[in-house]
Structure formats: structure tokens, C-alpha cells
Amino acid sequence: MTILVLAEHQDTQLDDATAKAISAAGRIGGEVHVLVAGSGCQAAAEAAAGLAGVARVLLADGPSLSNRLAEPVAALIVSLAGGYDAVLAPSTTSGRNILPRVAALLDVMQISDVVAIDGPDLFQRPIYAGNVIQTVRSTDAKKVLSVRASSFPAASVAAAAVPVEAVAIPENPGRSSFVRSELSRSERPELAGARIVVSGGRALSSAENFETVLAPLADTLGAAIGASRAAVDAGYVSNDLQVGQTGKIIAPDLYIACGISGAIQHLAGMKDSRVIVAINKDPDAPIFQVADYGLVADLFEAVPEFHAAVAEGAKA
Amino acid sequence: MKILVAVKRVADPNVKVRALADGSGVDLANIKMTMNPFDEIAVEEAVRLKEVGRANEIVVVSIGPEKSAETLRTALAMGADRGLLVRTDAVVEPLAVAKILKAVAEAERPDIIITGKQAIDDDANQTGQMLSALLGWGQGTFASKLVVGDKAIEVTREVDGGLQTVGLPLPALVTADLRLNEPRYASLPNIMKAKKKPIDERTPADYGVAVEPRLTVVRVHEPATRKAGIKVGSVGELVERLRMEAGVLR
Numbered sequence A: 001m002t003i004l005v006l007a008e009h010q011d012t013q014l015d016d017a018t019a020k021a022i023s024a025a026g027r028i029g030g031e032v033h034v035l036v037a038g039s040g041c042q043a044a045a046e047a048a049a050g051l052a053g054v055a056r057v058l059l060a061d062g063p064s065l066s067n068r069l070a071e072p073v074a075a076l077i078v079s080l081a082g083g084y085d086a087v088l089a090p091s092t093t094s095g096r097n098i099l100p101r102v103a104a105l106l107d108v109m110q111i112s113d114v115v116a117i118d119g120p121d122l123f124q125r126p127i128y129a130g131n132v133i134q135t136v137r138s139t140d141a142k143k144v145l146s147v148r149a150s151s152f153p154a155a156s157v158a159a160a161a162v163p164v165e166a167v168a169i170p171e172n173p174g175r176s177s178f179v180r181s182e183l184s185r186s187e188r189p190e191l192a193g194a195r196i197v198v199s200g201g202r203a204l205s206s207a208e209n210f211e212t213v214l215a216p217l218a219d220t221l222g223a224a225i226g227a228s229r230a231a232v233d234a235g236y237v238s239n240d241l242q243v244g245q246t247g248k249i250i251a252p253d254l255y256i257a258c259g260i261s262g263a264i265q266h267l268a269g270m271k272d273s274r275v276i277v278a279i280n281k282d283p284d285a286p287i288f289q290v291a292d293y294g295l296v297a298d299l300f301e302a303v304p305e306f307h308a309a310v311a312e313g314a315k316a
Numbered sequence B: 001m002k003i004l005v006a007v008k009r010v011a012d013p014n015v016k017v018r019a020l021a022d023g024s025g026v027d028l029a030n031i032k033m034t035m036n037p038f039d040e041i042a043v044e045e046a047v048r049l050k051e052v053g054r055a056n057e058i059v060v061v062s063i064g065p066e067k068s069a070e071t072l073r074t075a076l077a078m079g080a081d082r083g084l085l086v087r088t089d090a091v092v093e094p095l096a097v098a099k100i101l102k103a104v105a106e107a108e109r110p111d112i113i114i115t116g117k118q119a120i121d122d123d124a125n126q127t128g129q130m131l132s133a134l135l136g137w138g139q140g141t142f143a144s145k146l147v148v149g150d151k152a153i154e155v156t157r158e159v160d161g162g163l164q165t166v167g168l169p170l171p172a173l174v175t176a177d178l179r180l181n182e183p184r185y186a187s188l189p190n191i192m193k194a195k196k197k198p199i200d201e202r203t204p205a206d207y208g209v210a211v212e213p214r215l216t217v218v219r220v221h222e223p224a225t226r227k228a229g230i231k232v233g234s235v236g237e238l239v240e241r242l243r244m245e246a247g248v249l250r
């Protein structure tokens, strides 16, 4: 068994999701190779080469792969797939964009969002917003799977790094071009890997309140900010902060939901957090059914008080 | 310009679907069914493109049991022109759906195909990308904005770090995300009108596509549910418990 893991990275930096996908690949059993595709991404490849469980790192570094557009990256993976029994990627937006293309070109069913691996061809995955878990056996000769990073531990750093080998890049299919990106810049930890997440819902009622009410608490805790779909739809925060079935799926040590009702689709994104706190003025809000600690209160009073208490503790 | 939209009939997103006691599948008996919410957004986008004169024909297609015709009717009431039901009682996996849609696209020759980003039942998030690959087209997935020109489109996509815009020559495939638009409710007169719009019927075999699944469902179970914890009386108590009991605050 030889497994190819598509790395998630920002060229100069390897994302934590890659280390998690590598440990997931290890559970299938066999030799794990990592493909780093991009432009100017030697640093990310070297970081991957230093992770435990990685046997080889393939580097595809070229202008056609900058911005990791689905068409050229999928063509690259297909060109390498002959040597592999399984192709795996973390189910980030990039992995979700690219991998099904690979699966179709290889004529296999992708197994999406795997949360547990029970054997080389036996996988668990959530359906219906995580209300139900399906165990599937794949009959395809080659497996193509996306894995939910939050369900697997990160591979640790290896004692010695493996070499990085350059691979040939096939011709760009040229069916798409990069126009621009508007990436949200933030000093705060990244939502996907944060230890603590402070999340706000519709009740925050403005972008300004996210900054003045929620942000001080988040910053004192060193936390990332998250949001419900209602808050994102209303434009209070950017789309990449949405937690849920169709946003980011996270499992921090501590998730603090402020003014979020707890719809099924929101719970799908945070119910595996270690400790959940809910602050909501409605005692019957469904979020309390999953919260370890519930506080029935007006968030505009409770959150500043919470902030004052932790700021005080930080000083002491 | 012709637009093809794929719509799936799924369980209503507001119902909590449960696993059958014997673990063989999910219990869909007597559950309210509806159009996949992302597909409503896909239909809405197509209808708006027609309203501004960018598109002149919208064809909607659904693969599924006879009742999927209801989902097609809903799309027709929203403003689509005609429907195609590819009828089957089998569970059709995304790969096979993509193959059927490819055959439909080869017959219909649309300029743009819009699918939902994901079906909220299987949460697979792959059919659109697969279809695009099989057709050899470019793809603009997770779209929150679509700008349509004569020969190309620009799609703004929701990605992990924010937004990315890509340019695609036509024909191209788009998958709709939540913020692309807010779908309309069909008006009563339009629901009446939709009854007269044509819905064609085919089977997967008509397109030469085998629908035998590649994945065998071995078991379906519900994850361990979290138990509700306690209600705290004050912020002071909350902070104290998070520090001393849960150990998540310093």
C-alpha cells in the first residue's frame, strides 16, 4: 500500500491540516508520500519532509500551480496516481475543490470527510450534518479520500527529515485562471487550529459589536473568533469565520458560543469541542443541550463581565 | 445562453434525521422532503440571469425517484423553463450522478451548469467538481458571486482564508454556496404556470450509465450525543468552573 497525501500549505508554510492528514494516512497502513504543489513552495516541502511517518516528499513547484487552481493540480495528481493505492487530502476548501476532480478522472467514488479509518477499505463519515455516521467499504481499486483534520492528531516532528524530490508538472489544462484573492488578515489565531474559539451569532447585531464586545474577550484568551451563518450572512464578519455544516468544522479545547441558538447546522461544526460554553438569553435555546456550561444572560452584559474576570485573572 | 441546473430532493434541513435501529440506513419514512437548499440557490441564480437577459433558457434536471418531479416543479415555479427527471429508485452516488449529468450536458449543450455546493443528505460536496472534470470544463466552486460575460465568467469563491476569484471560459461549471443569493418563494400564479411546463422523463440506462454503488454502506449509527451540562448562576461561577473544574482557563 502506498498513499499520496496532498499537502495543504501557503507555499512558505505548511498547514497543520497536512500533519493531521498524514496521521490519518498512517492509519490506512502503508508508505506515506506527501505532494506539495505550488509556486515557490520549497519551504512547505521541507516542513513536510520533517514530519514523522512521511517516507517521501514530492515537490511540484511551478507557476501553473500558484493559487492551486483545481484543474492543474488535479491533472498533476492524476499524472502521479498510477503509483498509488490511495490519494488523500484534508477536507479544506482547497482539498474539497481539487480531490473530487481527481476521483472522477480516475473513475472512483471519493469518500468525503472521513472521520475514522477502521481498515484499509473501511471508513466512517458523517452524513446529515453529522447527525448520523456512515461506515462505508470502498470497492474501488484506488481510494480517494478527504479527511476531516479535526478528527485526527497531528503527525509529530521526525528525528530525521526525508529528502524532497522534484516531480514533473503536466501541461496546464488551462480551463481557469486566477483573477484575485481577498484574504482576511488577522492577528488572531486561525479558527481551524485554535485552542479556544469565541463565537458570535445573530444576537451580536453588528460588525462593530463583534469588535467591541467579542474581540476583547477573544484577545485576552488568545482565542480565534468564529461565527454562525446568520452573523456571516448579515455581514458582521467575513465568510471564512463561519462554523458549521457548510463552514469550518472545528474541535477546540474551549468553544464559547455567544448569542447563537444552536441550529443543527451550527452544531455540526463545533459539537466535538472538548468544553462548550453557551451564553444566551433564551433558557430554551438548543445550544444549551450540548453546552457543558450554560449561562442564561444578556451577552452584552455577560461577555464584558467575562472579559473583565479573565483580564483580572491574567494580571494576578 | 442556456443554463442547466441540477436539483436534488433531500430531507428538509430542519428535521433531525435518525439512524434505523438495525443500522442499515436512515429513517426517511414520513419525513418532509424538499429541494436541497444549495440547489434552490443555484436555480435562483439561473433565474436572475434570465431576468437580466443574460440567459434565455433554463433546464433543470433531477436524478431520483418519481417524487423528484415535485422538486423539478418547484424549480419550474421559481422560473426555470423545463425539467428532466432521470428516474430511478436506486441510491445514485455522486460519481454516477456526474456521469448522467455529463450525458445530459452533451445532449443539451448548456453554456453554464450550476449545481449546489453540497447535498445536505450525503454531505459529499463532490458532484459538481466530478462533472466538471468529466466534461473537461473549468470549475468555480463554492460561489458567492457570479459575473457572466459573453465568452467567460468570473466566479468569486468562498475559501478557507476569505475569497478567491477565478476566470473561466465558457462552457463552465459553478457550484453555489450559501451567499450567492437569497432564493425567492414561488408565487401562486407561478406555481400554477409551472404545472404546464414540460418535464421529460428518462432513466440512467437511457444514458448508458451504470448506477451500481462503489461504496457499500456497512453500518449507519448515531454518534454519541453530548449530554447537557449545568447552568451556571453567574459569570463569576462560570470563570471559576472553567478554571478549576474544566481546566481550560488559566
Ligand SMILES: Cc1cc2nc3c(=O)[nH]c(=O)nc-3n(C[C@H](O)[C@H](O)[C@H](O)COP(=O)(O)OP(=O)(O)OC[C@H]3O[C@@H](n4cnc5c(N)ncnc54)[C@H](O)[C@@H]3O)c2cc1C
Pocket: A200, A201, A202, A203, A227, A228, A229, A230, A231, A242, A243, A244, A245, A246, A247, A248, A258, A259, A260, A261, A262, A263, A264, A265, A266, A269, A279, A280, A281, A282, A285, A297, A298, A299, A300, B013, B037, B038, B120
Ligand atoms: C443548508 C444550510 C446550511 C447551513 N449551514 C450553517 C453553518 O454552516 N453554520 C451555521 O451557523 N448555520 C448554518 N445554517 C443556518 C442555521 O440553520 C441557523 O439559521 C443559524 O445557525 C442561526 O444563527 P444564530 O444562532 O446566530 O441566529 P438565531 O438562530 O437567530 O439565534 C440567535 C440567538 O441569540 C439569542 N440572543 C438574542 N439576543 C441576545 C442577547 N442580547 N444576549 C444573549 N443571547 C441573545 C437568541 O435567544 C437566539 O438563541 C445553515 C442552514 C442551512 C439551511
Ligand SMILES: Nc1ncnc2c1ncn2[C@@H]1O[C@H](COP(=O)(O)O)[C@@H](O)[C@H]1O
Pocket: B006, B007, B008, B009, B036, B038, B039, B061, B062, B063, B064, B092, B094, B097, B114, B115, B116, B117, B118, B119, B120, B122, B123, B124, B125, B126, B127, B128
Ligand atoms: N440525484 C441528484 N439529482 C440532481 N442533482 C444532484 C443529485 N445529486 C447531487 N446533485 C447535485 O450535486 C450537488 C452536490 O451534491 P453532493 O456531491 O452529493 O454533495 C447538489 O447540490 C446537486 O446540485
